[in-house]
Amino acid sequence: MDRPAEHRTGTVAVADRRDTRDADFAAYxxxxxxxxxxxxxxxxxxxxxxxxxxxxxxxxxxxxxDKVRDQGSMDGYVRRILVNEHNSLWRRAWKKRxxxxxxETLHALDxxxxxxxxxxxxxxxxxxxxxxxxxxxxVVVLRYYEELSEAETAAVLGISxxxxxxxxxxxxxxxxxxxxxxxxxxxxxxxxxx
Amino acid sequence: xxxxxxLTRTLNEITEATEYPTTSMxxxxxxxxxxxxxxxxxxxxLAAAAVVVAGGLSAALLLGHGGDSTPGPAxxxxxxxxxxxxxxxxxxxxxxxxxxxxxxxxPAFAKAVTAVRWKNGVLxxxxxxxxxxxxxxxxxxxxxxxxxxxxxxxxxxPLDGGDPAYWLATGCRLDRGGELVRGEARDDTxxxxxxxxxxxxxxxxxxxxxxxxxxLPSHALVIPPGGKRWIPLPLLGLRAATEAGxxxxxLGRDAEHNVVVDAGTGQVKWRxxxxxxxxxxxxxxxxxxxxxxxxxxxxxxxxxxxxxxxAATGHQVLQxxxxxxxxxxxxxxxxxxxxxxxxxxxxxxxxxxVGLDGSVTRATSVVTGVPRPAEGRPPLTTLRLAAxx
Numbered sequence: 001m002d003r004p005a006e007h008r009t010g011t012v013a014v015a016d017r018r019d020t021r022d023a024d025f026a027a028y029x030x031x032x033x034x035x036x037x038x039x040x041x042x043x044x045x046x047x048x049x050x051x052x053x054x055x056x057x058x059x060x061x062x063x064x065x066d067k068v069r070d071q072g073s074m075d076g077y078v079r080r081i082l083v084n085e086h087n088s089l090w091r092r093a094w095k096k097r098x099x100x101x102x103x104e105t106l107h108a109l110d111x112x113x114x115x116x117x118x119x120x121x122x123x124x125x126x127x128x129x130x131x132x133x134x135x136x137x138x139v140v141v142l143r144y145y146e147e148l149s150e151a152e153t154a155a156v157l158g159i160s161x162x163x164x165x166x167x168x169x170x171x172x173x174x175x176x177x178x179x180x181x182x183x184x185x186x187x188x189x190x191x192x193x194x
Numbered sequence: 195x196x197x198x199x200x201l202t203r204t205l206n207e208i209t210e211a212t213e214y215p216t217t218s219m220x221x222x223x224x225x226x227x228x229x230x231x232x233x234x235x236x237x238x239x240l241a242a243a244a245v246v247v248a249g250g251l252s253a254a255l256l257l258g259h260g261g262d263s264t265p266g267p268a269x270x271x272x273x274x275x276x277x278x279x280x281x282x283x284x285x286x287x288x289x290x291x292x293x294x295x296x297x298x299x300x301p302a303f304a305k306a307v308t309a310v311r312w313k314n315g316v317l318x319x320x321x322x323x324x325x326x327x328x329x330x331x332x333x334x335x336x337x338x339x340x341x342x343x344x345x346x347x348x349x350x351x352p353l354d355g356g357d358p359a360y361w362l363a364t365g366c367r368l369d370r371g372g373e374l375v376r377g378e379a380r381d382d383t384x385x386x387x388x389x390x391x392x393x394x395x396x397x398x399x400x401x402x403x404x405x406x407x408x409x410l411p412s413h414a415l416v417i418p419p420g421g422k423r424w425i426p427l428p429l430l431g432l433r434a435a436t437e438a439g440x441x442x443x444x445l446g447r448d449a450e451h452n453v454v455v456d457a458g459t460g461q462v463k464w465r466x467x468x469x470x471x472x473x474x475x476x477x478x479x480x481x482x483x484x485x486x487x488x489x490x491x492x493x494x495x496x497x498x499x500x501x502x503x504x505a506a507t508g509h510q511v512l513q514x515x516x517x518x519x520x521x522x523x524x525x526x527x528x529x530x531x532x533x534x535x536x537x538x539x540x541x542x543x544x545x546x547x548v549g550l551d552g553s554v555t556r557a558t559s560v561v562t563g564v565p566r567p568a569e570g571r572p573p574l575t576t577l578r579l580a581a582x583x
Contacts (some may be wrong), residue, residue, distance in 0.1 A: 028448065030450075037217075041209060047215070051214070051217065056229070059229055062226045122208060124202055125204045145209070183264055
């Protein structure tokens with residue numbers, strides 16, 4: 001039995017605002033989650049952790065949704081949450097140990113899909129990227145996948161532009177040292193000539 | 195191509211070659227509740243559909259009352275009026291408390307996320323862990339606790355008080371098959387399938403089925419006796435079922451919205467707002483309850499909201515705000531009132547009774563919850579409602 005419209009109270013108006021708020025958030029979630037999942041995957045290296053990271057990040061964004069008024073900065077805001085949450089997960093080393101399968105049969109059952117093509121160059125470089133220190137990896141992902149500027153990267157990570165530059169330089173040096181065949185143009189060219 | 199260009203190309207190739215799951219709005223809202231509640235995260239929600247078919251319960255229903263979010267009494271749990279004891283069994287720490295007030299103590303109860311009276315004892319299911327995701331199913335009877343096996347922490351309880359249905363993993367391993375157990379009947383389930391029974395329908399046990407590696411979305415099914423034929427339901431996630439009303443509810447196939455579905459025809463009856471975490475059906479299947487978190491609480495006047503709807507039509511009967519309180523599991527007492535486990539900001543807990551008339555009283559004493567560690571998984575609440583139909 002529906003109540004007459006004139007008897008509806010402010011409570012229903014609150015409900016309407018909440019519905020609008022949730023609709024706006026749901027639209028943002030639908031539009032941005034795929035992109036953020038990719039970034040999270042590059043940060044974590046596996047889909048399960050990436051999904052967990054993104055869910056937590058969007059949950060924290062949901063809690064702050066009313067406060068984040070500037071829609072233009074929403075992406076930067078949720079990226080900051082993503083990176084900070086990833087950093088906090090990283091610090092909880094015990095949690096990573098709990099992800100280790102107790103026996104190889106369970107591990108076999110949970111064997112991940114072949115997430116990336118094993119075609120040599122990309123796979124080799126990706127393997128090396130995953131060995132980078134946490135901060136360097138975050139800088140690499142934001143600079144070369146998200147293609148953020150040094151200033152934008154610094155804002156997301158909460159560090160100085162100078163630190164971004166030095167982290168980038170060290171990361172590239174490490175990649176060149178560990179994957180010379182893929183990262184060094186001269187080595188690649190020489191290889192192609194032989 | 196420069197090294198930087200190669201790196202960009204590599205990162206793009208890696209991400210494009212990977213498939214990603216979709217995160218639903220309800221998942222985000224549920225996790226935001228956990229974050230707001232101090233980081234409490236549960237591996238699985240309790241299947242605490244409480245219906246006590248108690249003789250003499252009157253059906254003084256107050257339809258048409260709903261639509262308003264009636265503010266509940268403010269203040270700590272202790273300030274709430276104490277009412278009758280729960281008409282549903284419940285767990286208090288390591289003690290199982292029956293509706294008649296009988297108290298049975300066992301270490302198994304301290305670790306149980308759910309329990310149900312069965313024959314001359316109590317079946318319990320513990321909480322799994324990340325490294326050991328299967329629950330331990332135990333039977334407590336005559337002062338002794340025996341291990342039944344490993345499975346999922348959920349019991350589907352019939353209205354007639356008969357044998358509950360639950361799932362066991364063969365050899366306590368995820369890479370083998372399992373059994374759907376109901377009394378003496380044991381129906382084999384295939385390798386890799388992890389079943390979580392939540393209720394019963396006219397045709398059989400209503401259960402969610404997921405891959406044991408949790409890589410695929412779960413599906414809702416009805417498994418008739420014999421287990422040879424599985425009847426799919428149009429839901430991705432399953433929350434509750436009512437044997438009386440032959441309805442089920444959970445996450446719809448769009449992975450975004452909750453739905454209430456006729457278990458026999460698969461017809462979608464209505465869609466609860468995704469702002470609500472839908473809960474349990476009442477005894478007769480007439481009502482459905484849900485809990486809404488309002489997000490960041492700016493003051494002690496803000497708390498979770500309990501909602502009650504007509505299960506068949508979706509008409510909202512009641513919205514009851516509980517200022518300053520976080521609400522966990524819910525269980526029905528017949529069709530008249532709802533029991534919820536509530537926790538205040540001081541970490542104290544009590545079972546509250548929410549009436550269809552909007553009344554809010556305490557059904558138990560206030561107990562002190564187990565302190566949450568600075569890191570790691572939070573403990574179970576001290577109070578937990580037992581599983582019922």
